[in-house]
Amino acid sequence: MRVRFAPSPTGYLHIGGLRTALYNYLLAKKHNGSFILRIEDTDQSRFVEDAEADILASLAWAGLQYDEGPVKGGPNGPYKQSERSDRYREIADVLVQSGNAYIAFDSTEEIDALKAKHTSPTNPNPRYDYSTRLEMNNSLTIGAQEVSERIQRGDEFVIRLKVEPGQSVVFNDSVRGGVTFESDAVDDQVLMKSDGLPTYHLANIVDDHDMEITHVIRGEEWLSSTPKHILLYKAMGWEAPQMAHLPLIMSPSGGKLSKRNADTLGIPVSVSQYVEAGYEPEALLNYLALLGWNPGDDREIMTLPELCEAFALEKVGSAGVQFDLQKLLWFNEHYLRAKAPLEIASAELEAVCSRFGPVTQEFLAESIALMLDRMSFSKDIIDFSYLFTAPSEFDEASLAKRWKSDSGAVLLSFCNDLAALSDWKAPSLEASLKAKLEKEGWGMGALMFPLRMALSGLPSGPDLYRLMELLGKEEVLSRLNHAAATLKTDQ
């Protein structure tokens, strides 16, 4: 089994593209096959300079390693279509020689004129096909002599697929079952553009054949182009690969998840945006795998090897799927909490230090261990500033409600107990606090709230004893004294 992911460097890798790559990867690995990466850069006008680098970087980030492809190479290279032009030209010539394709000289103006002529309310999009091609300037209507003269002269021309009407093009799709198109509805697609480069349709089938691709897994937007590809394989006498068209990923507002409608909903569409936002690659992959596929049981949290093991094209759904950022977030939180605090700390150390000054990796790891249950992304740790510096603001609403006139005095009184405490560990701190409550006859809230407020400036947060242990005696006493001094007269 050999599959390929064939993105076009006309933009950064799209989240839907990553899912297509993932499904290809999963199928290949499931069957011990090869996963090939091919760059389809045949459109010079839409070429984006750093798109290819972004595609490679995004796949690497996701951990989808390809067996053959650009940079890495392989037995069927090159893996960039711009470097395979001769081969496409060769095949195009074969198709013209065999009568399955023809040369056309029509200018854009002439084609526009054809369309204008045939446009009517019942036919809003006239095609260049069997019904109109004899009205045009092509090797079907011009003598062979003149055709070669015009080519000699340097006239621009394209090569079009000659689609004969009256045939049913049938193919089996692994996701959708049998699909039938009538050739009457297929136009004489351009195969070679006037710039000498192939269109997707030609390059794609030539490469898939030459690279011995056995399964084509791609987005549903290609479904209606498939009859052209089937016809092309037939014209060349090549066996077509097994087809599988994946359901499209839709925006919650409807339609394809495009840059525009996703951005307004706060949904990133480029993989690089997910990298930047701090998503864990395992989370994105796991979420994407389940977007249109399921393992056939109730499992949801699955590692890449588990996904490979369970994957089957037959379990891929055929209806479009809506992207749900909230569920992705759930996956992300799950994977984040499964990580070692020290590992997260090493990733975030630089950012934390540059914001708050020197912090040791050990201290950061302990802070993360304390905060992990309330983090969604590893970078969230930086938002808990009170771990690294004394609070400069205190939540006014809860202060007004719960800071009593004696709260400052309560804090100072407890400070005396704490100052005498030698074992600065959470259990001792808890024992000390409870002893204080008992001795003074205070309720839990009378001390807990002022304490939390003084230490973090917030009415809620992590376990206080552990927080106090983490901050250390000196820092805690300093914050308590400061709060008692500054907050006492407010109310």
Add this chain to the structure above:
RNA sequence: GCCGCGUUCGUCUAGGGGUCUAGGACGCUGCCCUUUCACGGCGGUAACACGGGUUCAAAUCCCGUACGCGGUACCA
């Protein structure tokens, strides 16, 4: 317009004639845990697009309608 594909809780889905008073997950929500919040645990909420068939029996098969999506380029 034409061609193609699709339609089960708000979302992702299980289901493939009787086991469906339709299961799981996210979300939302109640309770428990807890100094608080979060995490976690236990509950709740909510769906077979519609209309005809076929059948003893239909979410499941067939037809039609509606709706959605894709395509209709010298873009991929």
